[in-house]
Amino acid sequence: MLKIEGLRASIEDKEILRGVDLEIPAGAVHGIMGPNGSGKSTLVKVLAGDPAYTVTEGSVSYKGMDLLEMEPDERARSGVFLAFQYPMEIPGVSIANFLRAAVNSIRGPENELPTFQFYALLQDKLRELQLDEFWGNRYVNEGFSGGEKKRNEILQMLLLEPGLCLLDETDSGLDVDALKIVSDGVNRMRSPERSMLIVTHYMRLLDYIAPDRCHIMLDGRIVQSGDIELARRIDSEGYEFIRTGVAETNV
């Protein structure tokens, strides 16, 4: 489904990704942890096609397509979705209009959802996330708390039904109840055709979501992979044992 090999990427001539290898099969949910600045956000933004980064080496194939050759909007249309760590505010644009445009741009001009159908779908998803029915009238992320912005990202994900969900610290800023609601939303989206990569610092989200595999990113590479026990060990011990291990293998 998603296969990343030897991926290197830079921003302003500073190399951030230094040879990322990662494979996520169809239907799998993978978690990724790593210290601040290790390149987690860079990785998911490069996958989504953020033009601020230059890919210098490596390959990314998604459903057999060469993702790196595709424009950001083509990637989105082919099912790649990124829930941002820091979602943008779009003053003056209502959530409902924004989401309708997003849904229709992915469905394509021949396949647009009739307005009433879109609103019915929106109300369904709002209920699922326990957001109030007037949520769609608010301007995108304007004046939102951190947690509200994250829920709004998940709302977008539920509506777009992407094939590859990249979630960048969607749990930070969420209170315990919101975390549960968001995790339930993510869990309901699990399907044999869909893959997910979840960037997080917190064990609680991984406990709710129970990823199939966990990866540790350090200095722009994935240096260790394992099951949820690896995440648990990081949670209790920190990254020191990983650093030590990497230092030893580099000798």
Ligand SMILES: Nc1ncnc2c1ncn2[C@@H]1O[C@H](COP(=O)(O)OP(=O)(O)O)[C@@H](O)[C@H]1O
């Ligand atoms: N626009 C930028 N200009 C220069 N350096 C950047 C920029 N964006 C990110 N970086 C650097 O890239 C590194 C990785 O950042 P990031 O991918 O956000 O890490 P993480 O998400 O793991 O905390 C950091 O050292 C950060 O300072």
Ligand SMILES: [Mg+2]
């Ligand atoms: Mg980040």
